[in-house]
Amino acid sequence: MTFSNSLELLAFHQTAYTIYAAIIISVVAWFGYNLTRENAKSVVRIPFYWYMAFLVAGGVGHHIFTYNAIPWVSEDISRHNITPDASYEFEIKDHKWIGLPKKITIQCGQTIEFNVKSHDLVYGFGLFRQDGSLVTQMQVNPGTDANGILDSNEMLWTFNHNGVFNLTSTEYSGPEQYTEDGKDLMFVPNFVEVVGCKGDNK
Amino acid sequence: MSALINGTNFDHKSLNALQKVTLRAVVMSFLFFGLVAIEGMIMKLVQTGPSNPLPEMFSHPQHYFSIMTVHPIVGIFGSTYQLVFAAFMFLVPFLTKKPLYSIKLANAVWLLITIGTALSWIAAFVWQYAPLYTLYWPLPADTKQFSVIGGIVFIIGVALIMVGTIGFIYNIYATIFQKVGVHANKTTKELLISGFGIDGMLNLWYKLTGRQPYSKEPALALPVVAIFRGTVDTFLDAIVILSAGVLVLIYLIFDASGSPLDVTAIDALLYKNYFWWGLDLVADGLVLIYVAGSWYLLATLITGQKLFMENVARAALMLELLVSWMVWSHHLLADQGQPEMMKLISGEMVTAFELLTQGLALFITLVTLWKARPLKMTFPLKYLLGGLVGFGLAVPAAIIQADMGMNRVLHNTQWIIMAHVHIALIVGLYMTLYSAVYTLWPIVTNNTKIWSHKLSNLHFWMYLIGGIGMGALGGMAGIDGMLRRHLYVHGEFNTLMVLSAICGTMVLIAWAIFLFNIVMSVGIKGLIGIFLPAEDPSASYGIEPETIAEDHKVEEK
Numbered sequence: 001m002t003f004s005n006s007l008e009l010l011a012f013h014q015t016a017y018t019i020y021a022a023i024i025i026s027v028v029a030w031f032g033y034n035l036t037r038e039n040a041k042s043v044v045r046i047p048f049y050w051y052m053a054f055l056v057a058g059g060v061g062h063h064i065f066t067y068n069a070i071p072w073v074s075e076d077i078s079r080h081n082i083t084p085d086a087s088y089e090f091e092i093k094d095h096k097w098i099g100l101p102k103k104i105t106i107q108c109g110q111t112i113e114f115n116v117k118s119h120d121l122v123y124g125f126g127l128f129r130q131d132g133s134l135v136t137q138m139q140v141n142p143g144t145d146a147n148g149i150l151d152s153n154e155m156l157w158t159f160n161h162n163g164v165f166n167l168t169s170t171e172y173s174g175p176e177q178y179t180e181d182g183k184d185l186m187f188v189p190n191f192v193e194v195v196g197c198k199g200d201n202k
Numbered sequence: 203m204s205a206l207i208n209g210t211n212f213d214h215k216s217l218n219a220l221q222k223v224t225l226r227a228v229v230m231s232f233l234f235f236g237l238v239a240i241e242g243m244i245m246k247l248v249q250t251g252p253s254n255p256l257p258e259m260f261s262h263p264q265h266y267f268s269i270m271t272v273h274p275i276v277g278i279f280g281s282t283y284q285l286v287f288a289a290f291m292f293l294v295p296f297l298t299k300k301p302l303y304s305i306k307l308a309n310a311v312w313l314l315i316t317i318g319t320a321l322s323w324i325a326a327f328v329w330q331y332a333p334l335y336t337l338y339w340p341l342p343a344d345t346k347q348f349s350v351i352g353g354i355v356f357i358i359g360v361a362l363i364m365v366g367t368i369g370f371i372y373n374i375y376a377t378i379f380q381k382v383g384v385h386a387n388k389t390t391k392e393l394l395i396s397g398f399g400i401d402g403m404l405n406l407w408y409k410l411t412g413r414q415p416y417s418k419e420p421a422l423a424l425p426v427v428a429i430f431r432g433t434v435d436t437f438l439d440a441i442v443i444l445s446a447g448v449l450v451l452i453y454l455i456f457d458a459s460g461s462p463l464d465v466t467a468i469d470a471l472l473y474k475n476y477f478w479w480g481l482d483l484v485a486d487g488l489v490l491i492y493v494a495g496s497w498y499l500l501a502t503l504i505t506g507q508k509l510f511m512e513n514v515a516r517a518a519l520m521l522e523l524l525v526s527w528m529v530w531s532h533h534l535l536a537d538q539g540q541p542e543m544m545k546l547i548s549g550e551m552v553t554a555f556e557l558l559t560q561g562l563a564l565f566i567t568l569v570t571l572w573k574a575r576p577l578k579m580t581f582p583l584k585y586l587l588g589g590l591v592g593f594g595l596a597v598p599a600a601i602i603q604a605d606m607g608m609n610r611v612l613h614n615t616q617w618i619i620m621a622h623v624h625i626a627l628i629v630g631l632y633m634t635l636y637s638a639v640y641t642l643w644p645i646v647t648n649n650t651k652i653w654s655h656k657l658s659n660l661h662f663w664m665y666l667i668g669g670i671g672m673g674a675l676g677g678m679a680g681i682d683g684m685l686r687r688h689l690y691v692h693g694e695f696n697t698l699m700v701l702s703a704i705c706g707t708m709v710l711i712a713w714a715i716f717l718f719n720i721v722m723s724v725g726i727k728g729l730i731g732i733f734l735p736a737e738d739p740s741a742s743y744g745i746e747p748e749t750i751a752e753d754h755k756v757e758e759k
Binding site: 006009010013014017020021024025028031032034035036037038040042048051052055056058059060062063066067069070072073076077120121122124126128129131132133134135136137138139141142143144151152153154155168170171172173174175176177178179180181182184 | 261262263264266267330332333334336338339340341344346347348466469470471474511534536537538539542550551554555557558561562565568571572575576577578579583584587590591594595598599601602605606607608610611613614615621670674678681682683684685687688689690691692694695
């Protein structure tokens with residue numbers, strides 16, 4: 001099983017967690033009911049060591065599963081050894097994007113590097129679909145090196161589906177990110193467009 | 203009307219000093235709970251969109267984020283800390299059969315936390331100081347966006363809370379290490395070994411190597427061990443928050459003096475690591491350990507039996523000490539400057555270990571209850587099961603996100619704050635605390651009758667369904683991309699927010715029902731009497747813990 005984008009992953013996550021939630025609520029409800037019964041007998045005996053082994057398998061197996069099923073994990077870990085198809089670098093200061101291209105057009109399957117630098121506060125860099133769902137994100141920390149050069153916050157992302165994505169900061173940086181009536185001043189509509197993939201936009 | 207004035211059979215004059223100081227903190231805790239629930243509902247209603255019934259000012263960013271800043275301060279410190287501290291300052295003397303070290307200090311604790319919380323709230327309300335509880339550097343020192351005075355008042359408030367917290371810590375350890383009563387002949391070393399759970403670990407090791415147990419009768423009861431262990435994290439957390447507060451205060455004072463300091467002197471990522479290390483001790487150290495200890499206590503009090511696998515439980519509490527210190531990096535998985543090995547080891551692997559420690563606590567509690575069946579479905583048992591459900595839902599929700607793959611699409615969304623934090627606190631922690639309240643109610647209030655069991659039942663179901671519903675629906679919005687620290691005023695996630703708000707309203711109404719029931723039980727006179735000086739200065743309580751189990755036994759036919 002491999003997830004080609006966040007939509008597929010999140011749909012799987014929602015289904016799996018909903019099933020788990022229903023199970024855990026039902027088990028405790030059943031347990032509570034049987035606690036009050038005189039002749040209640042164990043339906044299953046769960047040996048302690050098997051239970052612990054199950055928890056270990058769940059905790060470790062979850063990461064092994066996602067490492068193999070989510071492509072951006074290995075890409076992120078080894079990003080310094082990957083040559084991107086294109087790189088975009090821009091900055092943020094006083095809740096404003098600086099040097100931001102008007103629009104980025106990406107061919108299907110291209111791996112893009114985003115390098116964002118902050119002059120002042122902690123911000124976020126997040127791409128969103130038109131329906132508001134999250135494509136990807138990272139934190140943008142401020143800071144400079146000994147020579148006064150701004151610290152990089154870089155992320156690689158491979159786009160496998162067509163789509164037009166909006167940009168905004170995903171981290172709170174104070175109320176001045178918004179106008180008095182709640183308009184997000186860091187929101188950039190239709191910032192990224194991915195083209196050339198077969199099938200519908202995702 | 204008579205019940206409203208006089209209560210059922212509550213007599214505040216019969217309470218000793220320990221009982222009164224416990225109840226004072228409990229009262230303040232539930233008042234702050236009401237405030238935090240109202241704040242939460244205001245934010246929730248703003249998120250439903252422009253047709254919400256609130257005045258427009260609540261949708262203004264300054265106002266909205268001021269509320270978001272104090273919401274966790276009031277909720278976690280004003281309410282949760284107060285309730286937990288009150289329970290533990292009563293339980294440690296109760297379980298060790300020794301007097302509390304200092305009633306005066308216990309009074310100072312609830313007063314400091316109350317005043318500190320109020321000051322922080324005032325800073326946000328009056329000056330709209332809104333750097334959020336995360337205090338990401340240099341936002342709290344950003345005087346272009348925030349008032350210096352507001353910042354100073356806020357930080358003083360938080361500092362008072364932390365000073366109160368240190369007072370609690372001192373009182374707990376001073377009580378545990380008092381060489382009186384059953385501990386008259388114990389050495390400090392014996393109490394330390396027991397407090398850290400080392401005796402449990404040694405007992406297991408001796409059993410494996412075919413030797414007699416290291417300690418047949420550990421110096422400290424298991425719940426006291428959990429309190430001892432959790433309090434280590436409470437201390438470290440207090441030091442970190444206090445030192446971060448001092449740093450912010452220094453910058454604000456220099457700014458006010460006209461000679462602002464250079465904020466870039468502090469590395470934002472290093473600060474984030476330091477702050478999260480401390481802050482995470484609240485969630486992953488303090489809460490999980492205190493909760494595990496509370497479950498063990500409640501299970502043994504309800505059943506009147508020894509805890510299942512007690513040595514394993516003791517050893518696990520020792521292990522949690524190390525685990526809780528090494529998990530903070532799961533908050534920094536979206537920070538690209540964070541070293542990958544720290545993300546992998548601290549953020550993923552050690553964090554996943556919490557599934558084991560919490561799963562173990564769940565298992566031990568359930569088996570202890572199961573072995574004692576049949577039990578009456580009393581309020582303490584009912585709420586305890588609710589607490590187990592809460593953590594059963596909330597812990598895996600966080601473990602799922604503590605993963606480099608999942609974090610990329612869930613970080614800073616409503617998933618973590620609603621499906622994890624709110625369900626862990628509202629359902630997991632508070633249900634456990636309600637169980638403790640109902641368990642301890644007869645002994646703290648000298649057998650005061652609860653005014654209405656029907657209302658207690660109504661509170662339980664509304665609170666449980668509302669709490670889970672609000673968290674789950676908010677979590678779904680997170681999956682749909684809704685951020686947690688962002689202003690949504692156009693009803694972008696309207697359907698889920700409306701449903702979540704309905705569930706949140708259930709929690710708020712449940713709180714009102716609980717409060718009404720308690721006021722009707724103790725009466726207005728009694729409520730005032732709690733805050734009057736106690737005639738009996740005793741700092742301990744004499745009932746044996748074993749007697750509580752009698753209320754939960756099914757009568758033999």
